[in-house]
Amino acid sequence: MIKDATYLANLIKNREISPIEALEEMNTRAKSNSELNAFVELDLDKAKNHLNQMKKDIESQPFFGVPFPLKDLGQSKEGMSQTFGSKLFKQNIATQTNHYTRKIEEAGFIPFGITTAPEYGFKNVTDATIYGPTRNPYDLDRFSGGSSGGAASVVASGISPIAGASDGGGSIRIPASFSGLIGLKPSRGNIITGPDSYRDWQGASVNFTLNVSIRDTQKMLSLLKPDNQFSPFVQPKAMLPVVNRPLKIAMCTTSPVESSVTNEAIQAVKNAAKFLEGLGHFVEEIDYPVNGDNLIRSYYQMNGGETAHMMAGISSALNRELTIDDMELMTWTIYQYGRKLSASDYVASFDAWDQSAVIMETLFQSYDLFLSPTATTVAPKISDDLQSNTIREKMLHAEDASKNELADMVYEMFEKSLWLTPYTQLANLTGQPAISLPTHMTKKENLPIGIQLMASKGNDRLLLEVGKWFEELNQLIIPSIYK
Numbered sequence: 001m002i003k004d005a006t007y008l009a010n011l012i013k014n015r016e017i018s019p020i021e022a023l024e025e026m027n028t029r030a031k032s033n034s035e036l037n038a039f040v041e042l043d044l045d046k047a048k049n050h051l052n053q054m055k056k057d058i059e060s061q062p063f064f065g066v067p068f069p070l071k072d073l074g075q076s077k078e079g080m081s082q083t084f085g086s087k088l089f090k091q092n093i094a095t096q097t098n099h100y101t102r103k104i105e106e107a108g109f110i111p112f113g114i115t116t117a118p119e120y121g122f123k124n125v126t127d128a129t130i131y132g133p134t135r136n137p138y139d140l141d142r143f144s145g146g147s148s149g150g151a152a153s154v155v156a157s158g159i160s161p162i163a164g165a166s167d168g169g170g171s172i173r174i175p176a177s178f179s180g181l182i183g184l185k186p187s188r189g190n191i192i193t194g195p196d197s198y199r200d201w202q203g204a205s206v207n208f209t210l211n212v213s214i215r216d217t218q219k220m221l222s223l224l225k226p227d228n229q230f231s232p233f234v235q236p237k238a239m240l241p242v243v244n245r246p247l248k249i250a251m252c253t254t255s256p257v258e259s260s261v262t263n264e265a266i267q268a269v270k271n272a273a274k275f276l277e278g279l280g281h282f283v284e285e286i287d288y289p290v291n292g293d294n295l296i297r298s299y300y301q302m303n304g305g306e307t308a309h310m311m312a313g314i315s316s317a318l319n320r321e322l323t324i325d326d327m328e329l330m331t332w333t334i335y336q337y338g339r340k341l342s343a344s345d346y347v348a349s350f351d352a353w354d355q356s357a358v359i360m361e362t363l364f365q366s367y368d369l370f371l372s373p374t375a376t377t378v379a380p381k382i383s384d385d386l387q388s389n390t391i392r393e394k395m396l397h398a399e400d401a402s403k404n405e406l407a408d409m410v411y412e413m414f415e416k417s418l419w420l421t422p423y424t425q426l427a428n429l430t431g432q433p434a435i436s437l438p439t440h441m442t443k444k445e446n447l448p449i450g451i452q453l454m455a456s457k458g459n460d461r462l463l464l465e466v467g468k469w470f471e472e473l474n475q476l477i478i479p480s481i482y483k
Contacts (some may be wrong), residue, residue: 001163002111002212002215002482002483003161003481003482003483004162004211004212004213004216004482005063005066005161005162005211005213005216006021006041006043006062006063006213006215006216006219007161008066008439009062009063009064009065009066009108012058012065012066012071013053013064017019019051019064019065019066019110020048020051021152022065022066022067022105023044023047023048023051023067023110023112023130024044025080026113026159026276027042027044027112028162029158029159029160030042030113030154030402032420033137033153033157033159033177033378035135035140036132036133036134036135036137036140036144036152036154036157037116037132037134037135037151037153038115038134038135038144038151038153038154038157038159038223039069039114039115039150040081040083040114040115040116040131040150040152041081041112041113041114041118042112042113042114043080043113044112045389046080046093046112047067047111047113047156047297048109048110049324050111051065051376052186054105054108055220057108057163058108058231060197061105061106061107061108062217062223063107063108063109064108064163064220064442065108065110065413066109066110066437067109067110067112067113067117067160068104068109068110068111068112068160068162068163068164069099069112069113069150069151069154069160069163070104070111070112070113070114070115070163070164071114071115071117071148071150071151071161071163071164071165071166071251072084072085072114072115072116072117073085073117073120073121073149073152073164073166073196073208073232074098074100074166074193074200074205074207074208074390075098075100075101075104075148075164076094076096076097076098076101076196077094077097077101077111078095078097079093079094079096079430080093080094080111080114080224081094082094083114083116083130084117084119084120084121085116085117085118085119085120085121085128085130085131085458086120086130086327086331087129087130087327087442088314088326088327089277090126090130090317095191095195096195096256098193098194098195098196099192099194099195099226100191100193100207100224100237100287101141102165103223104226106223106367107223108114110396112129113154113191115148115149115150115151115153115154115163115164116128116131116134116149116150117148117150118146118147118149118448119327119328119331120307120310120329121146121147121166121168121171121205121432122147122148122330122331122334123146123305123330123388123417124136124145124146124147124170124174124420124421125143125145125149125380125417126143126144126146126147126148126149126150127146127312128142128177129328133382134149134150134153135153135162135409136152136156136178136179136379137153137156137157137158137179137479138151138156138179138180138447138448139379139445139447140317140380141380141381141383142178142180142330142378142381142382142383142447143176143316143379143380143382144156144175144178144379145174145176145177145178145179145379146171146174147166147168147171148163148165148166148167148171148172148173148175148210148355148417149175149264150163150261151163151165151175151210151455152165152176152178152179152181152210152308152422153179154174155179155181155210155212155479156179156180156181156479157479157481158479158481158482161211161212161213161216161482162209162211162212162216162220163209163210163420164206164207164209165183165209165210166184166205166206166208167185167205167208167428168200168201168204168205168206168209168428169204169205169299169424169425169428170185170374170421170423170424170425170428171205171454172184172208172209172210172320172436173361173374173434173435173450173452174186174374174375174421174424174436175210176210176436176438176450177374177375177436177448177449177450178375178379178448178449178460179379179448179454180313180441180448180477180479181210181211181212181436181438181439181478181479182210182211182212182213182214182217182361182435182436182437182438182467182476183209183210183211183374183433183435183436183450184208184209184211184217184433184434184435184460184463185206185427185428185433186206186208186221186433186460187236187431187432187433187457187458187459187460188206188233188236188431188432188457189203189231189233189234189235189236189431190206190221190224190233190235190236190433190460191207191208191225191226192230192233193207196380197440198231198232198301200231200232200338201244201302201303201306201428202302202306202350203232203233203246203303203431204299204302204353204428204473205428206428207224208221208224209448210304212269212478212479212482213272213471213478213482214464214467214468214471217464217467218280218461219434219466221460221461221464234324236458237455237458238458238460238461239456239458240461241461242264245466246281247276247281247282247368247369247409247466248280248281248282248284248366248367248368249273249281249282249283249284249367249368249369249371250277250284250285250286250289250290250363250366250367250369250370250371251269251273251283251284251285251286251294251370251371251372252285252286252287252288252370252371252372253265253269253270253372253373254287254288254310255292255356255376255419255422255423256287256288256290256291256292256293256295256422256423256426256469257292257293257295257296257375257402257418257419257422258292259418259419259420260320260376260379260419260421261376261377261379262376264378264440264443264444264449265373265375265376265377265449266288266444267440268373268439268440268450268451269371269372271439272371272373272439272470272475274477275470275473276371276464276466276469277334279469283454284367287359289359289363289370290356290359290360290389290426292370292426293401293420295352295353295356295425295426295429296350296411296422296425297411297417298348298349298352298353298412299335299425299429300349300350300407300410300414301341301345301346301348301349301407302338302342302346302349302350303334303338303348303410304334304335304338304341304370304410305338305341305345305346306338306408307331307334307335307337307338308335308338308339308341309338309340311335322335324374324396324399327431329392329395330395330405330413332395333395333396333398333406333409333410333413334410336398336399336404336406337398337406337409337410338406340401340402340403340406345403352429353429353430354431356404356426356429357429357430357431357432358457358459360426360432360454361429361430361432361456362438363383363458364432364455364456367454368455368462369454369462369466370405370454370455371451371452371453372451372452372454373423373449373450373451373452374421374423374425374436374449374450374451374452375420375421375423375424375426375449375450376420376421376444377420378442378445378447378448381448384387385416386416386417386475387413387416388392391409391413394412395433396411423452424436426453426454430457431457432454432456432457433454433455433457433458433459433460433463434435434452434453434454434455434463435449435452435453435463435464436451436452437449437450437451437452437453437465437470437475437476438450438477438478439470439475440477441477448477451460453466
């Protein structure tokens with residue numbers, strides 16, 4: 001039996017533990033794991049006050065009384081911290097509860113704690129200057145990933161079996177791979193946030209959770225679906241899992257940006273393929289289906305445009321121009337790039353996304369799933385320099401660079417990070433669902449590394465059905481505290 005959030009909810013329902021005791025236990029575990037540096041805020045009194053105000057309906061609230069850590073991006077709770085990992089908002093308190101958090105509360109969860117993220121969520125590691133690095137429970141000298149790094153550390157350490165996370169380019173799946181967790185990025189339109197932002201990077205970014213069981217993942221996908229709130233995206237039609245015939249699975253282990261892929265990451269995929277073949281399914285190796293270099297450049301263009309828009313709003317609210325001292329150097333560079341982009345450039349980004357979506361949906365007419373590594377290697381060390389002094393010097397003068405120079409500068413500043421995680425961005429830009437499953441531990445470092453499965457848009461349930469096969473046949477390697 002997995003001691004997941006469902007398990008904890010059942011303990012509360014059966015009165016084997018009270019919600020207060022669950023909160024206090026999580027608080028104790030968080031404090032005993034303080035070296036992880038995973039929380040922006042951890043206020044037990046706020047959580048208890050919220051519990052007192054809750055509608056106490058155990059029968060209609062499947063997770064009544066279960067503490068739930070929220071991420072410091074896109075998951076606002078009125079009265080709780082909302083810093084975005086930025087020095088400009090270090091003292092900021094959310095003034096409203098958004099739809100994501102409201103649905104978490106409606107499920108019976110108690111919002112407790114705000115987990116760390118890199119500034120504005122731009123990185124695949126969590127190292128906001130205002131808080132410092134968030135560490136991986138498997139190895140404290142390594143990152144747990146990003147941008148949902150705090151959430152990953154909280155779940156992987158055993159502090160909480162579930163935590164709020166979000167994914168705009170792999171920010172759920174990357175930390176899932178680095179930290180031995182289940183990480184689903186749902187289809188575009190399946191989860192809506194609002195009211196502060198409905199499009200979230202034009203549909204590339206989605207709020208969800210990090211989990212240790214498929215049943216929790218499945219329940220959250222159902223609970224977080226939009227009800228009557230506005231959505232700019234058509235909710236994809238749910239497709240039933242194909243379980244009455246052998247599946248046909250495309251597999252690729254080469255990097256879409258031609259970076260090296262470790263033998264361990266390749267072996268993880270081959271082992272998964274062998275497992276699926278053993279169940280009677282067919283696996284065929286293919287070339288990577290899209291031009292990864294062009295696609296990632298379109299992604300950075302979108303980032304630039306969105307950042308320029310965001311900073312214009314912040315500048316207006318502060319009634320002053322923003323300077324390089326208001327943000328981290330990477331954010332400043334993306335901001336300067338966005339300021340040089342035209343509306344035509346911004347629109348061109350989405351043309352590239354749509355072309356890739358057509359390629360992938362065409363692929364899924366021939367194959368049920370697309371299997372790849374989640375990352376090329378294990379979690380990077382905190383001491384690893386993911387940039388160079390040369391690029392940092394260029395970034396200091398980003399304001400003076402041309403649009404084309406900035407395009408190359410942004411690519412270069414992300415390049416080392418991209419080499420680690422080149423597989424995850426595709427699903428964000430095409431809108432298709434993808435899941436990272438913790439199926440492998442490396443021999444040398446004894447660290448987790450995940451495999452990624454993608455499916456056609458709306459076919460999230462097939463990913464969960466296949467994930468269940470891995471889980472039920474003991475192919476998932478989750479943190480031992482939950483076993």
